[in-house]
Amino acid sequence: MHIQTFLDQQKWSGFQSLIFAMMFFVAFFDGMDTAVMGYIAPDLIREWHISKADIIPLLSAALIGAAIGAIILGPLADKFGRKTLLLVSVFIFSVGCILSSFAENLIQLEILRFITGLGLGAALPNAVTLLSEYCPVHKRAFIVNTMYCGFPIGAALGGFAAAYIIPHFGWESMLLISGIIPFILMIFMLILLPESVRYLLLKKGKEQHIQQILGKINSSANQHHFQLEHSSCSTSIFKAMKTVFSAKYVVGTLSLWTCFFSGLMIFYGIINWMPLLFKEAGMPAHLGPIVAGLFALGGVGAMLNGWLMDRFNGNYVIAVCTFFTAICIAMIGPAVHWSLTGFIVLMISAGTLQNTAQSSLPVLAAKFYPTEARTTGVSWMCGIGRFGAVAGTMCMGYMANNNMTWTQIFMLLAIPAVIMTFCMLIKNIAENVAEDKDTSADFEKE
Numbered sequence: 001m002h003i004q005t006f007l008d009q010q011k012w013s014g015f016q017s018l019i020f021a022m023m024f025f026v027a028f029f030d031g032m033d034t035a036v037m038g039y040i041a042p043d044l045i046r047e048w049h050i051s052k053a054d055i056i057p058l059l060s061a062a063l064i065g066a067a068i069g070a071i072i073l074g075p076l077a078d079k080f081g082r083k084t085l086l087l088v089s090v091f092i093f094s095v096g097c098i099l100s101s102f103a104e105n106l107i108q109l110e111i112l113r114f115i116t117g118l119g120l121g122a123a124l125p126n127a128v129t130l131l132s133e134y135c136p137v138h139k140r141a142f143i144v145n146t147m148y149c150g151f152p153i154g155a156a157l158g159g160f161a162a163a164y165i166i167p168h169f170g171w172e173s174m175l176l177i178s179g180i181i182p183f184i185l186m187i188f189m190l191i192l193l194p195e196s197v198r199y200l201l202l203k204k205g206k207e208q209h210i211q212q213i214l215g216k217i218n219s220s221a222n223q224h225h226f227q228l229e230h231s232s233c234s235t236s237i238f239k240a241m242k243t244v245f246s247a248k249y250v251v252g253t254l255s256l257w258t259c260f261f262s263g264l265m266i267f268y269g270i271i272n273w274m275p276l277l278f279k280e281a282g283m284p285a286h287l288g289p290i291v292a293g294l295f296a297l298g299g300v301g302a303m304l305n306g307w308l309m310d311r312f313n314g315n316y317v318i319a320v321c322t323f324f325t326a327i328c329i330a331m332i333g334p335a336v337h338w339s340l341t342g343f344i345v346l347m348i349s350a351g352t353l354q355n356t357a358q359s360s361l362p363v364l365a366a367k368f369y370p371t372e373a374r375t376t377g378v379s380w381m382c383g384i385g386r387f388g389a390v391a392g393t394m395c396m397g398y399m400a401n402n403n404m405t406w407t408q409i410f411m412l413l414a415i416p417a418v419i420m421t422f423c424m425l426i427k428n429i430a431e432n433v434a435e436d437k438d439t440s441a442d443f444e445k446e
Contacts (some may be wrong), residue, residue, distance in 0.1 A: 001224040003198055006214065008136045015216035016134055020143065022189050023127040027092060029182035030124050031154030032095050033116060034062060036178050038272035039162035040171035047171075050106060056397040059272045060112045060390045066119020067386035073122035074379025080132040081203075082375065083195045085122060090186040092119030097179030101172040121386055124151065125379040128362040133198040133371075141363050145306030148359040152351075155271060156295075166179060198371050201228050207374075230373060243373040244380060251430035253377065259423040260385030262416035263358040264323075265392035266329065269413055270295055270351075273396045288387045295351035305360045314364045315428035319421050320358035326417035328353060333407035357420065358438040372373050387414075 042057050069089070077085040096116030111324035129145060135143050135446050158178070165174050194213045201210065207225065214221035274295070310318045330351035335343045362378055369377035394411075399409045 001112060001115055001226055001367055003201060003226050003228060004137060006221070006224065006226065007134065007217070008138065010136070010218045012136070013217045014137070019134055019194070020147055022185070022193055024147045025182075025185050026086065026123055026127045026189075027148055027150030028154035028157075029154075030093070030180065030237075031125075031151035031177045032158040033093055033154075033182070034066065034098075034120055035155035035158050035271050036061065036153075036162070037113065038122070038268075039159055040166060040174055042273070043166055048106065050356060052397065052401055054106065055392055056114065058106060058110050059393045059397075061187065062117035062120060063115040063386055063389040063393060064266065065114040066121030067117075067383050067390065068114075069118035069121030069123075070125055070379045070383030070386055072383075073118065074383060075240060075376040077122075077126050077129065077199075077375040077379070081195050081199055081303045082126050082133075083189075083193055085391055086126040086130065086193070087186060087190055089119045089121075089123035089126065091184055094119070094179045094183035094186060095176055097332065098177075098183070101175035101179070121269070121383060122379070124148075125362065125382045128366055129375045129378055130193075130196050132366040132374075139141065140367070141309035141314065142303065142306035142361075143206045143271070144363045144366065145309070145360055146303045151301060152355045152359065164371060172386045187192060197226070198228065198236060201226060202372060216301045225247035226320075228328070240373040240376040241380075243370065244377045248434050249369065249377075252368055253381075254318045255423040255427035256368070256381045257384040258356070259318075259322075259427075260381050261363050261388030261391075262419045262423070263354065263361065264385050264388035265395070265416045266325070266413055267358060267392070268389040269396035271394035273394050273400060295347050297357075305356045306363065309360060309363065312365070313428065314360065315431070316425045318357045318360050318364065320362075320422035321353050322417050322424065325350060325353040325357060325415045326421070329417055330411050330414035331436065333405065333410035352435075354417065379434045392416075 033201055036075060037059050041059065044050065044058070045055060071091075073089065074083060093116050093230065096119060100109060100112040100116060103112055132140055132144050136308045159176075159191055161177075162174055165177070194216075195404055197210050197213055200213075211222045211224070214226070243249065305321065328346060332343070332346055332350060335346045362382065365381050366374055375424070394407070396413075399412070
């Protein structure tokens with residue numbers, strides 16, 4: 001029996017829910033740890049007597065580390081296993097975050113944040129891949145999108161928590177909390193998390209072990225001999241990368257990279273600088289982390305997107321979200337002069353649309369690539385995309401340091417959303433062309 005056929009025939013089990021919960025919390029703490037520096041930046045500037053220009057490398061350190069981690073460490077999961085790389089990733093970012101709380105100067109903190117980023121970058125692509133490989137195909141987008149909601153929720157709750165914790169206990173306590181809890185999660189994962197059965201089949205794992213894992217979903221598993229689809233085969237890391245750039249996938253790959261890059265420009269440009277911009281605009285300082293958190297919290301809309309992507313063309317669903325994101329982002333600047341309530345409502349709307357689209361991209365990528373190159377494809381998309389986070393942080397810092405108006409800043413920040421829309425349409429055209437070629441080839445063989 002094909003492994004996917006078995007998963008499609010079963011009811012969603014408690015064992016799959018356990019995998020979902022662990023992957024959700026990986027995404028949750030990934031989001032919290034990634035966004036935490038933006039929340040503590042105002043306090044660092046005040047306590048360490050540094051400038052906004054000094055804070056740019058610090059905000060970028062973890063993002064650069066995350067990009068490198070996703071590109072280098074992420075694809076290793078196609079060689080050594082999803083679970084192994086996931087445990088290593090969570091260990092790196094949790095310990096890195098704990099050690100960051102003891103940093104005594106800017107250089108120490110930048111180095112530790114870079115190390116933290118290495119783990120952050122590799123964790124989420126592996127979490128997406130592992131969970132997607134335990135999902136029935138007709139619910140995969142909804143389930144994985146819902147899991148990915150953990151990232152914006154973690155970033156949002158980090159902002160809400162920072163608004164209370166930092167004034168009472170200091171910025172160090174925020175980093176300490178963001179590291180200790182995911183370290184405990186890693187211990188639970190070591191004991192309870194299974195390896196991907198698709199990966200085990202690729203690596204010719206013991207059939208009894210595979211049946212034992214699937215037996216936790218349905219006891220009938222021990223009656224079957226499992227295999228992968230005929231198109232899937234074990235491959236090296238180099239061949240997985242070659243698949244990602246093959247003629248069939250290259251246009252989609254470049255479209256996904258550009259789209260993820262552009263989306264993270266928007267997300268981190270806002271979430272890392274909103275607390276500082278709020279303070280400089282003369283607005284209530286405590287509202288900065290809260291508004292940035294509300295922007296991130298919009299990612300819960302990915303659950304609806306997942307439902308839509310299971311029923312309609314995922315490229316079009318994301319394209320619609322990014323189109324309206326561009327409109328909302330462009331309106332944020334003028335909204336500052338309307339009213340605080342109107343500004344917050346528009347920020348939440350923009351966050352919902354943008355983060356819904358962003359959270360859906362890893363699911364789209366996991367569906368796009370074959371099993372033997374899936375983690376490589378998703379990891380490289382996330383890795384290249386993380387450089388967009390660096391670019392967004394630096395561009396926003398440049399604009400803030402040059403005293404550009406809020407209207408100018410957000411008009412420019414809307415451009416990446418327009419680019420995302422075009423990327424999804426281009427990817428869709430390329431997939432249709434590739435499908436037509438495959439159909440013609442099959443017809444010629446017959």
